[in-house]
Amino acid sequence: MHRPPTAEAEVAAELAAVRPGLVPRYAAGLPGARAAVLARLWRALAYEPLPWVAGRASGREGLTLRLSDGRRLHGPHAxxxxxGAYVTAVRLDGVSYDDPARxxxxxxxxxxxxFAAELGHSVASLALSRAGQEDRSQEWPVHDWEWEQGVVDGHPYHPNCRSRPGFSVAEQLAYGPEHRPVVELGLVPVPAAECLVTGGWPDELRYGERLLLPVHPWQAEHVLKRPYDGGLAAHPLMSLRTLALPGGPHVxxxxxxxxxxxxxxxxxYSIGLSATLSEFAEALAARTDGLLHVTRTLGAATANSPDLAAVLRESPQVYGDRVVPVAALATTGLPDDPAWLADFTRLALAVGLRLLELGVALEAHGQNLLVVLSASGAPLRLVYRDLADIRVSPVRLARRGIPVPELTGRIVTDDETTLRRKLFGSLVAGALAGTAGSAAALRGALETAVRELPRTPDLVALCEEPLPAKALTLMRLSPGTPGDQWAQLPNPLSWRAL
Incomplete structure (x- = not known):
């Protein structure tokens, strides 16, 4: 029976046409990319509440999953x-698999x-991302985008860490931050009367009675399908759709x-709230004794469409000479030092728990959270960006005598579980775990850090309850279920759990 070409083969064929010199490195990188994605998938199979996993049993030789149809899936302890890419193969009823898509x-x-197709694209794109890397300089980056572009493998726990459906190989090379391109943003003129604008909108992005909305070239070609004027040269950041203008803001x-x-x-909705949230977050950060800065939203505009909108945000680099996204910390080697990791963990928890106590749960994953380092590499303070997915509790704010901003919609909640999931899932199960790189390293850092923190009910919950994490694979396999779904991970502070 004829099988359609795999994503790996499709990318290889496109790469041979547009960048043939990378083909050997791409091919050599495929086994490692499969293992990296398989390890992320195995984590999900081991811990997420997947309805077709009927049971899990750990033994001396690893972990065995009993599926609802009676089959057995066996792999290493998760x-x-x-x-790391520590899962090179698993066995389904005795048949070995090293390919997560298969x-x-x-x-x-x-x-x-x-989802299997997305996994195949994730493997192929990850191998492509790695193939394009040059020898890393021993000097620390100077520009903010250079830190961001050092994050090659994407999300540390999502099996779709590098899945970019709809992007050709040429487009990945042209727009992917790990390939270090300069991207020419388009400027689409829209009548100002037809736009929702919050905050200020700069004069240089106005033309008479029209606003010039920055547009990603992929969006212009594939979604808007409309012409645009000459644009702005910018450097893509790790989110791909956010770019840094040299010497200017992030777009x-x-x-x-x-x-x-x-x-x-x-x-x-997010455009409408952006100015209010920015002012509120700036005032709230002032209550952290200088340990947190929040990047200001300079202006936001939309042509009343989620497909044609832009946000201008100040660069985190205005808050220090060396401001590093937490997702990029692994490239510095600093987290290899247990004392440094404990200091950073203490700083991050102190700020996150303080804001949670006041009434705000940050989405503090490794992309949104940055750390200001001293010349010697010591963590000094934090910077947070992108307020679109925080959660705000009016009850907690009022309890502390903080004026409640005029907010509506999903951002507003007083539900304790929702607030803790937002912070603990992003900061501890995300940013801190990804920085530590293992349960043992995370446990050591947390054990040191929590001793010096105020024993609030939130801290007790963090120390004693299972740790929430987004069930990323379950969410991709549940297209009819909106919103986040959650897994409960073993608490790293419990020896018995691990």
């Missing part, structure tokens, strides 16, 4: 906080066909493509 296809689970553009889990457009 470290929920590991970031494994998911043969599992035959509901909605698995589309968040709409990108109506599914990257990892979500379509990256910009809702009219």
């Amino acid at each position: 470290d929920p906080y590991a970031t 494994l998911l296809t043969d599992l035959g689970v509901p909605h698995g066909t589309g 968040k553009t709409a990108l109506s493509a599914r990257l990892t889990s979500s379509v990256r457009d910009i809702s009219v």
Whole structure:
């Protein structure tokens, strides 16, 4: 029976046409990319509440999953906080699989066909991302975008860490931050009367009675399908749709493509709240004794469409000479020092828990959270960016005598579980775990850090309850279920759990 070409083969063929010199490195990188994605998938199979996993049993030789149809899936013990490609193969009823896409296809689970295709693209794109890397300089980066472009492998725990459906190989090379391109943003003129604008909109992005909205070239070609004027030369950051203007602000553009889990457009709702949130967050950060800065939103505009909108945000680099996204810390070697990791963990938890106590849960994953380092590399303070997915509790704010901003919609909640999931899932199970790289390293850092923190109810919950994490694979396999779904990971502070 004729089988369609795999994503790996499709990317190889396109690469041979547009960048033939990378083909050997791409091919050599495929086994490592498969292992990296398989390790992320195995974490999900081991810990997420997948309805077709009937049971899990750990033994001396690893972990065995009993599927609802009676089959057995066996692999190594799963470290929920590991970031390495430690899973090279698993066995389904005795048959070995080293390819995550083929494994998911043969599992035959509901909605698995589309996700299997995404896994195949994730493997191929990851191998492509690695193939384009040059020897790393021993000097620390100077520009903010250079830190961001050093994050090659994407999300540390999502099996779709590098899935970019809808992007050709040429487009990945032209727009992917790990390939270090300069991207020419388009400027689409829209009548100002037809736009929602919050904050200020700069004069240089106005033309008479029209606003000039920055547009990503992929969006212009594939979604808007309309001409645009000459644009702005910018450097893509790790989110791909946000770019840095040299010497200027960061520009968040709409990108109506599914990257990892979500379509990256910009809702009219978020544009409407952006100025209020920015002012509120700046005032709240002042209550952290200088330990936190929040990048200001300079202006936001939309042509009343999530497909045509942009946000201008100040660069985190205005808050220090060396401001590093947490996702890039692994490239510095600093987290290898347990004392440094404990200091950073203490700083991050102190700020995150303080804001949670006041009434704000940050989405403090490794992309949104940055750390200001001293000349010697010591963590001094934090910078947070992108307020679109924080959660705000009016009850907690009022309890502390803080004026409640005029906010509506999903951002507003007093539900304790929702607030803690937002912070603990992003900061501890995300940013801190990804920086530590293993359960043992995370546990050591947390044990040191929590001793010096105020014993609030939130801290007690963090120390004693299972750690929430987004069930990223379950969410991709549940297209009819909106919103986040959650897994409960073993608490790294519990020896028995691990």
